[in-house]
Amino acid sequence: MLNLFLRTFINRQTLISIKNFYTSIIHTILLLLLPFTPKNMATTDNDAPQPEFDPTVPSTPVSYPIKTLTDLKQRTYFESFHFPFNKASVPLSGNGVDGVMLPNRRRMMVCHDMAGGYIDDKWIQGGSNAESYAIWHWYLIDIFIYFSHNLVTLPPPSWVNAAHKHGVKVLGTFIVEWDEGRAIAEQFLATIDDAKTYAERLAELAHKLGFDGWLINMEVSLNVEKIPILKEFVSHLTEVMHSLVLGSLVIWYDSVTIDGELKWQDQLNGSNKPFFDVCDGIFMNYSWKEDYPRLSAAVAGDRKFDVYMGIDVFGRGTYGGGQWTTNVALDVIKKSDVSAAVFAPGWIYETQQPPDFQTAQNRWWELVEKSWGISQIYPKVLPFYSNFDQGRGYHISVGGNLVSDAPWNNLSNQSFQPYLEFSGDTETETIQAFVDFKQASYSGGGNITFKGVLEGDAYITKRIFHGKIHSGNSLRFTFSVKAEGSSMIGLSLEFTNTNDDMEKKTSILLASWGDTLLTMERFSSKYSSVIMPHHVNKLETAPGWIIQESNVTMQESTLTGIHALCYKSDPKSSSSDYHAVLGHISIQTSAKNAVFPPASEWHVESENLNWKSDPHGNKTVSLKILWKLISDATYAFSKYNIYVENEVNDTAQASKYVGLALVEAYYVTELLIPAGVTSLKFIIQACGINGDLQDVVESPFLRLPVEEL
Numbered sequence: 001m002l003n004l005f006l007r008t009f010i011n012r013q014t015l016i017s018i019k020n021f022y023t024s025i026i027h028t029i030l031l032l033l034l035p036f037t038p039k040n041m042a043t044t045d046n047d048a049p050q051p052e053f054d055p056t057v058p059s060t061p062v063s064y065p066i067k068t069l070t071d072l073k074q075r076t077y078f079e080s081f082h083f084p085f086n087k088a089s090v091p092l093s094g095n096g097v098d099g100v101m102l103p104n105r106r107r108m109m110v111c112h113d114m115a116g117g118y119i120d121d122k123w124i125q126g127g128s129n130a131e132s133y134a135i136w137h138w139y140l141i142d143i144f145i146y147f148s149h150n151l152v153t154l155p156p157p158s159w160v161n162a163a164h165k166h167g168v169k170v171l172g173t174f175i176v177e178w179d180e181g182r183a184i185a186e187q188f189l190a191t192i193d194d195a196k197t198y199a200e201r202l203a204e205l206a207h208k209l210g211f212d213g214w215l216i217n218m219e220v221s222l223n224v225e226k227i228p229i230l231k232e233f234v235s236h237l238t239e240v241m242h243s244l245v246l247g248s249l250v251i252w253y254d255s256v257t258i259d260g261e262l263k264w265q266d267q268l269n270g271s272n273k274p275f276f277d278v279c280d281g282i283f284m285n286y287s288w289k290e291d292y293p294r295l296s297a298a299v300a301g302d303r304k305f306d307v308y309m310g311i312d313v314f315g316r317g318t319y320g321g322g323q324w325t326t327n328v329a330l331d332v333i334k335k336s337d338v339s340a341a342v343f344a345p346g347w348i349y350e351t352q353q354p355p356d357f358q359t360a361q362n363r364w365w366e367l368v369e370k371s372w373g374i375s376q377i378y379p380k381v382l383p384f385y386s387n388f389d390q391g392r393g394y395h396i397s398v399g400g401n402l403v404s405d406a407p408w409n410n411l412s413n414q415s416f417q418p419y420l421e422f423s424g425d426t427e428t429e430t431i432q433a434f435v436d437f438k439q440a441s442y443s444g445g446g447n448i449t450f451k452g453v454l455e456g457d458a459y460i461t462k463r464i465f466h467g468k469i470h471s472g473n474s475l476r477f478t479f480s481v482k483a484e485g486s487s488m489i490g491l492s493l494e495f496t497n498t499n500d501d502m503e504k505k506t507s508i509l510l511a512s513w514g515d516t517l518l519t520m521e522r523f524s525s526k527y528s529s530v531i532m533p534h535h536v537n538k539l540e541t542a543p544g545w546i547i548q549e550s551n552v553t554m555q556e557s558t559l560t561g562i563h564a565l566c567y568k569s570d571p572k573s574s575s576s577d578y579h580a581v582l583g584h585i586s587i588q589t590s591a592k593n594a595v596f597p598p599a600s601e602w603h604v605e606s607e608n609l610n611w612k613s614d615p616h617g618n619k620t621v622s623l624k625i626l627w628k629l630i631s632d633a634t635y636a637f638s639k640y641n642i643y644v645e646n647e648v649n650d651t652a653q654a655s656k657y658v659g660l661a662l663v664e665a666y667y668v669t670e671l672l673i674p675a676g677v678t679s680l681k682f683i684i685q686a687c688g689i690n691g692d693l694q695d696v697v698e699s700p701f702l703r704l705p706v707e708e709l
Contacts, residue, residue: 065150088210100247114346117148126410138166158411393445400542442583480583494561594688602700
């Protein structure tokens with residue numbers, strides 16, 4: 001609680017003074033007490049030191065920072081067992097080559113700073129906290145910074161994968177602070193050659209791990225003769241990053257000045273502009289005054305969008321107070337037409353804002369949207385698939401079938417997030433639409449639930465996606481629905497056609513299955529076209545789920561909007577209750593399903609095999625499974641589901657879901673082997689980017705005989 005109090009009410013300058021004072025006292029006390037500590041003092045098990053983390057030893061894959069200049073310079077990270085797992089697998093979403101460049105407009109940067117970082121998100125293959133922190137309003141963000149107070153903060157691949165899918169760039173953080181930070185700065189700025197070496201090491205890390213650049217935070221005072229070397233460090237890092245990663249960014253934080261003073265300017269001026277001039281932008285400190293955005297824009301000139309005015313959501317000395325009035329600062333920044341940098345939106349989670357995280361998060365980001373507007377649009381390219389998974393939940397489903405009922409979190413599993421509008425007013429909102437990760441899902445761990453009241457023949461539309469797909473051919477829409485009573489869901493599509501500088505909008509309804517004549521009578525006058533599904537599939541293995549397919553042909557038009565249409569199949573129904581669930585949406589140009597290579601075209605092997613048994617006779621195995629295609633054929637996979645089958649004398653038992661892999665490797669940690677099992681069959685199920693799944697019986701596998709111990 002004390003830490004939370006400090007974060008909320010005390011500014012950075014005060015914290016630095018307190019921290020330095022506190023550190024010096026603790027250091028003195030330890031020096032005084034250490035000689036008098038008995039050498040053979042007994043310790044309890046709880047007091048026993050935990051084994052030091054050794055990244056070269058095989059273990060459950062984790063993300064972790066680099067804490068010393070020595071490790072950075074010697075490139076020890078690349079020798080880690082965890083390095084291959086930490087590679088992001090999702091490239092930055094964009095429209096061609098230019099799609100990865102920042103748009104020429106004001107932008108939204110978000111710096112997460114959530115409780116020190118590397119918490120639930122450090123578990124690369126997923127954790128067990130269904131209520132873990134997440135961000136799902138990516139359509140409001142241009143740049144995401146993963147922040148901690150370690151020397152080199154490397155973004156966990158789960159954050160990179162989720163952000164990249166939505167077109168958001170991800171930056172790591174290089175930070176030196178406090179007294180020890182000044183000693184580190186003196187070391188890496190010893191000479192220009194040293195500075196360039198460390199810059200190249202940082203650029204290499206971003207390139208090999210698949211993220212997009214760095215925030216440089218030099219919160220120390222420096223001897224003025226080090227400033228030219230510091231400028232060269234920033235300039236060289238920017239140059240090397242641009243050469244290695246198209247569209248990459250290096251952002252300078254408003255901290256040390258050109259005179260070597262640690263003096264936050266809160267605006268772009270002559271004291272910090274020399275650093276701004278040699279990189280891609282500046283993250284301004286939070287204590288700015290109302291006219292500082294305008295003054296900064298004037299100094300930046302044609303680079304005004306590269307000025308990111310800081311807002312501390314905790315409200316520590318920030319303009320507007322942060323918290324639930326963050327939008328006050330956004331309104332002022334918007335008026336000056338510069339960019340915004342929102343720091344620590346995890347405030348919502350850390351302070352447990354009522355009534356619950358999901359509701360509070362939606363409410364807070366709705367304020368941001370109303371002030372700032374939408375930054376990202378999707379779908380932009382085909383095929384497009386979303387199952388609305390937030391990357392956390394209480395179960396996992398595959399094709400409507402429950403494969404795991406264990407709580408979990410893994411942001412890499414996050415699908416394209418819907419643009420749901422949040423009013424928070426349950427009394428006036430006829431139908432509420434929200435992502436639900438507690439109830440049954442068609443795929444993954446989430447769905448969109450529509451719940452409320454519809455009287456008679458009333459209907460309502462709810463925004464789902466705001467995109468830009470150019471259509472010259474037929475589009476195939478597939479979506480899954482589970483509904484109660486006479487509740488129905490259709491998809492309301494908006495197409496835009498521009499001819500002779502005249503914009504024409506066309507609305508098409510993909511109606512739900514049911515009475516065609518009644519549907520046409522109700523909606524044909526409200527839409528340009530009403531299309532009934534050409535194929536309806538009621539799943540026998542997953543009762544209640546209905547899969548609907550519809551084809552749309554629009555010549556030289558652009559799909560710009562997708563809404564859900566909530567209505568009743570029987571307007572005369574005595575019940576006004578409405579409850580329906582949308583499980584997934586898929587959009588493709590082809591009617592053909594994805595083609596998967598057969599098991600014979602894969603090479604699967606194991607490494608780091610480790611069998612264990614305990615005094616009770618329980619047997620476990622840990623191992624790393626690797627797979628790759630033998631052929632040169634090109635396939636696009638979004639992820640891999642991992643299953644295991646226990647085999648008793650070549651007779652297989654039911655397969656069990658083990659986990660999710662985003663890279664072509666998975667580490668199994670201490671898998672319990674039931675008595676009598678003679679072999680284990682690990683199955684790797686490839687998942688297409690359009691949502692299709694390879695049949696488990698045709699998937700590659702690894703058969704592992706159980707050893708006697």
